[in-house]
Amino acid sequence: MYAQMVKSTGEGVKSLDEMEPQERAFQERINADVKIEPKDWMPEGYRKTLVRQISQHAHSEIVGQLPEGNWITRAPTLERKMILLAKVQDEAGHGLYLYCAAETLGVSRDEMTEQLLSGKAKYSSIFNYPTLTWADIGAIGWLVDGAAIMNQVPLQRCSYGPYSRAMIRICKEESFHQRQGYDIMMKLVKGTPEQKEMAQDAINRWWWPSLMMFGPSDTDSVHSAQSMAWGIKQNSNDELRQKFVDQTVPQADYLGLKVPDPDLRWNEERGSYDFGEVDWNEFYEVLKGNGPCNAERMAARRKAWDDGAWFREGLMAHARKKETRIMAAE
């Protein structure tokens, strides 16, 4: 889940009777599961909420290239290097689809980039953790992409057409991401004692940040209630987190890795795992910019943008020259 803390208008959900005819028609379309398209009328709050959510999601894909990109030049085999390159390339592609989806709502990619680089726009907390060993690449694919899929599958049904369609394309690629991560873990746990230790160390460090990806509990949040009424959000954060834990713990068992949560146990009655409380202080600190890698991630993105200014300007200068030449020839 790459958009963890998206605020909607915060005004509370209106009933159909309280709405003006235009808004009522809009809401009825959503209730009837008809997609909203860019040219359709929409409440300003709906547009703003979507822009925030989609751009946060896009930024997360872009910043998300960095922790995994950190290991491309050190991948241990040619095949692993190619798989990782393809995976990171997919994430950049996801960023691109999502920026395009957000642009249909009247915000340009340059504006969104500016918001990311100035620190105004957020991206997922998860990408502010360091990738210290090769096993982290496995853990990211398995846990981080796993959590992302949990969130993105329901988003394929989002009421906004361009976002929903972007999510459908993205989800097709995400399952490959998770599989390659799990496969890395599998090789490690079957490997040397050092490799096994590396794998356990990776789950120790990535487990809790992965659970944070779903965001804090939002059962009482007005923002979430509104997002749900608008068909932007389908499930509560806690629901998705629970689903993720239920799916992932057996996978960890199969790998022979220990989930770093002393409170984790199977609850027969609920048919689900009970698990410990996430350290939400840590989460808010990371979101505020105080995570282990926030500074490095932002510095890397700013450097890429600033160092590339001459390149972008050079291409535009060429296009202008060409245009002048064509005009002169006519």
Add this chain to the structure above:
Amino acid sequence: MATGKHDQTLFELSLRMGDNALILGQRISAWCGHAPVLEEDIALANVALDLIGQASLWLGFAGEIEGEGRTADNLAFLRADREFRNCLLVEQPNGDFGHTLMRQFLFDAWHLPMLKALTLSSDERVAAIAAKSAKEATYHLERSEDFVIRLGDGSDESHRRMQDALDVLWPFAGELTCADEIDVALADKGLGPDLGAIGAEYKEYMERMLKKATLTADWQAPIRKGGKVGDHSEALGHLLPEMQWLQRSHPGAVW
């Protein structure tokens, strides 16, 4: 170095082709997430993927010819600097994005005709790898040619940066088309092309393209070479430890 009954020249050819692709792929893969625009992050990753894919074919073939059980991974990750056979150009550091594009352009402009010629190799395995790679190289050259022209003939700054890159990298380009005994032996056996002919084509192409890009090459510059026979620049000694580190620090481990 492997000796024995296998065809040493064919082995060298595969290493040269494979190492060029591997080292250049390794270099550009470092841009992932750091390129000037998102589309370039994606495009560069594509090129890197193609090149590393090609490297694994060539090196796999080299291991087969050698017949001592070495895989493409063994050759990529467990050979020492002096055993690498890539030309000096591809191991040069990334520099700014202009250097990276210029290095790619100088390489692609040789790589494509070289691969096309190798599709006619008397060894059908060489021809098959070359045919697959040539398709990819066609796209690589289109892309790098387009950028060199647009940025060379772009803003003052982009022109200056591309000219700088050309000044630094041009002396390394000569090695690509400079034949040694191995190239001559390969051509004699019909395994590889006459590098002289490729060199003439390269020169003609460069004159045409650099003019379009409003850039000037120093045709008198002495050629800097040695990589093809294992005499590398210092740059390779920094690239390899990074690339090979995991394999070397966990001998025999499976990944």
